[in-house]
Amino acid sequence: DTGVSQDPRHKITKRGQNVTFRCDPISEHNRLYWYRQTLGQGPEFLTYFQNEAQLEKSRLLSDRFSAERPKGSFSTLEIQRTEQGDSAMYLCASRLTGTGGLEQFFGPGTRLTVL
Amino acid sequence: GQQLNQSPQSMFIQEGEDVSMNCTSSSIFNTWLWYKQDPGEGPVLLIALYKAGELTSNGRLTAQFGITRKDSFLNISASIPSDVGIYFCAAPLGGGSQGNLIFGKGTKLSVKP
Numbered sequence A: 001d002t003g004v005s006q007d008p009r010h011k012i013t014k015r016g017q018n019v020t021f022r023c024d025p026i027s028e029h030n031r032l033y034w035y036r037q038t039l040g041q042g043p044e045f046l047t048y049f050q051n052e053a054q055l056e057k058s059r060l061l062s063d064r065f066s067a068e069r070p071k072g073s074f075s076t077l078e079i080q081r082t083e084q085g086d087s088a089m090y091l092c093a094s095r096l097t098g099t100g101g102l103e104q105f106f107g108p109g110t111r112l113t114v115l
Numbered sequence B: 001g002q003q004l005n006q007s008p009q010s011m012f013i014q015e016g017e018d019v020s021m022n023c024t025s026s027s028i029f030n031t032w033l034w035y036k037q038d039p040g041e042g043p044v045l046l047i048a049l050y051k052a053g054e055l056t057s058n059g060r061l062t063a064q065f066g067i068t069r070k071d072s073f074l075n076i077s078a079s080i081p082s083d084v085g086i087y088f089c090a091a092p093l094g095g096g097s098q099g100n101l102i103f104g105k106g107t108k109l110s111v112k113p
Helices: none
Strands: A005-007 A010-013 A019-024 A031-037 A044-050 A053-057 A065-068 A075-079 A088-095 A110-114 B005-007 B010-013 B019-024 B032-037 B044-049 B055-058 B061-065 B071-076 B085-092 B101-103 B107-111
Touching (some): A019 A110, A075 A088, B005 B085
Parallel strands (some): B010 B107
Antiparallel strands (some): A031 A044, A044 A053, B032 B044, B061 B071
């Protein structure tokens, strides 16, 4: 059973450019979460999917951010017109509901640097 | 809003020492999770707690779900160099079952010089 994978691991971009990150959850996991983590902080929730439906978005997710999970498997997170404040580690996590637990399993993250 | 406060913020360990850290909140939670994060990597789940008063072990790690449901504790016995990293507590936002987690700011474990 492979874990959560994220691509790319690192992304350097110039301010104003668009970037897209991909997350492949653990197979059969129906819930997929996106978090953002800045230096010295714990991860902060951005949004989550139940299969292909996006069920909740944090106020942290500005209009420049959009996430999709078109077939209920992998997910993408796009940031348009990047700003320096978007520099952070973007983490994806997945879990299987119906097991009685809330354990989420994280991927290695995508480190975004906006110049 | 809901907030998790971790203590201490950082600590130095010498191989063989026992380590204790805690996580407190003014809110009540039904679940506590403990994660460890190495530099440049995602958090790795260590222990999950679901019942007040519960004590759960994972090797040299032991975590407890506080009786008040407002706190949790993590102990590491006989620490080894690979225990170095940042330890986060987490709990479900709003206490709900959606699973969106809030995290503390972490306790950073480093090796004593």
